[in-house]
Amino acid sequence: MTDNKNLLDFLLIHADTGNIIGHRLGEWCGHGPVLEQDLAMTNFALDHLGRARLLYQYAGEVGGNSKTEDDLAFLRHEYEYKNLLLAEFSNTDFAHTVARQFFLDAYYIDLLEELIKSSDQKISQIASKSLKETSYHYKWSSEWLIRLGDGTEVSHSKMQTAVNQLWEFTGELFVLVESETYLANEGIIPSADTLSPKWKKRVKEIFSEATISIPDRKYQQTGGKSGNHTERLGYILADMQYMQRAFPGQKW
Amino acid sequence: MLKNDHEKSHKTNIMKNWPLFEIFIRSKNGLDHRHVGSLHAADAHMALENARDVYTRRQEGVSIWVVESKDITASDPSESGAFFEPAEDKIYRHPTFYELPEALKHM
Numbered sequence: 001m002t003d004n005k006n007l008l009d010f011l012l013i014h015a016d017t018g019n020i021i022g023h024r025l026g027e028w029c030g031h032g033p034v035l036e037q038d039l040a041m042t043n044f045a046l047d048h049l050g051r052a053r054l055l056y057q058y059a060g061e062v063g064g065n066s067k068t069e070d071d072l073a074f075l076r077h078e079y080e081y082k083n084l085l086l087a088e089f090s091n092t093d094f095a096h097t098v099a100r101q102f103f104l105d106a107y108y109i110d111l112l113e114e115l116i117k118s119s120d121q122k123i124s125q126i127a128s129k130s131l132k133e134t135s136y137h138y139k140w141s142s143e144w145l146i147r148l149g150d151g152t153e154v155s156h157s158k159m160q161t162a163v164n165q166l167w168e169f170t171g172e173l174f175v176l177v178e179s180e181t182y183l184a185n186e187g188i189i190p191s192a193d194t195l196s197p198k199w200k201k202r203v204k205e206i207f208s209e210a211t212i213s214i215p216d217r218k219y220q221q222t223g224g225k226s227g228n229h230t231e232r233l234g235y236i237l238a239d240m241q242y243m244q245r246a247f248p249g250q251k252w
Numbered sequence: 253m254l255k256n257d258h259e260k261s262h263k264t265n266i267m268k269n270w271p272l273f274e275i276f277i278r279s280k281n282g283l284d285h286r287h288v289g290s291l292h293a294a295d296a297h298m299a300l301e302n303a304r305d306v307y308t309r310r311q312e313g314v315s316i317w318v319v320e321s322k323d324i325t326a327s328d329p330s331e332s333g334a335f336f337e338p339a340e341d342k343i344y345r346h347p348t349f350y351e352l353p354e355a356l357k358h359m
Contacts, residue, residue, distance in 0.1 A: 034270075036302035043305055140301065143265055147294070 009179035012061040016083035018052030047133040074244035085169045085224035099162040102141035106202040114190035144162045149210025171220025272321040273299040277313035
């Protein structure tokens with residue numbers, strides 16, 4: 001792969017992740033457990049969507065085939081989407097949403113921190129804007145994980161169930177695909193060895209405070225970053241892309 | 253119980269168990285904190301974060317105070333006559349009898 005192709009691939013992984021997790025969080029709109037959390041989650045949705053837009057715009061430049069952010073978001077198929085599998089996991093209940101966000105936030109907080117040092121200036125700028133948002137997201141998700149985990153018997157068991165179910169999608173965070181390996185060697189993005197211990201440390205700390213045990217399940221799903229998704233993504237894209245597919249080029 | 257009723261009573265329970273907090277926001281450095289509304293939260297820490305999410309989404313603030321509503325002692329509206337009306341005819345308490353130097357602005 002050429003330089004640009006690797007970079008494009010990396011941008012799409014995170015743009016798609018932002019877009020899909022933004023969509024998932026947006027699904028809570030009007031359904032939050034209380035008004036305050038409804039707003040918190042939809043705020044996060046917009047943070048992720050904003051980040052996705054910046055990355056799509058940059059991907060459009062890098063791709064060099066005059067694709068716009070909208071083309072990239074609304075006209076790519078499931079197998080072309082590169083989001084992390086965690087992002088497409090259904091909201092299920094509040095505990096699942098908290099667990100999903102925690103795993104992702106704990107990953108992004110260190111990734112973004114490292115990306116600020118990237119030799120690619122644009123990536124560094126996007127990372128430094130996003131890190132402020134993610135720091136707050138992390139605060140929110142880790143605190144809720146602790147509250148629910150170390151809460152009542154019911155909340156503890158719901159939290160543990162959610163963690164158990166999502167665990168198998170966390171391995172993917174640190175299994176680099178070809179493009180990532182290339183960029184890591186070039187010093188444009190951090191290596192998995194830099195990120196993985198930090199993530200594990202965060203998980204260990206927060207879980208111990210939350211009295212949640214780390215699942216001992218070894219098997220890990222991968223594939224999101226190379227376009228192999230769970231069945232959930234198709235439904236999201238059908239929802240999200242319907243309008244542009246039915247009325248191509250339609251504008252607000 | 254129907255599912256909806258169940259959800260409703262669940263929500264009322266949360267509202268019953270979670271105390272009410274009054275939210276004060278300083279919109280800019282140098283200005284006072286102003287009361288902007290109230291919300292429910294499990295504790296003051298959560299109230300602070302909820303206030304951030306509910307009341308500062310449009311850059312309304314640089315600082316937030318939260319106070320549990322029960323900690324506020326308020327004057328009784330039925331006593332407002334005795335409390336406030338005696339001040340009505342004492343205009344000499346207003347500093348309007350002084351001429352202000354021109355250099356003084358925003359008084």
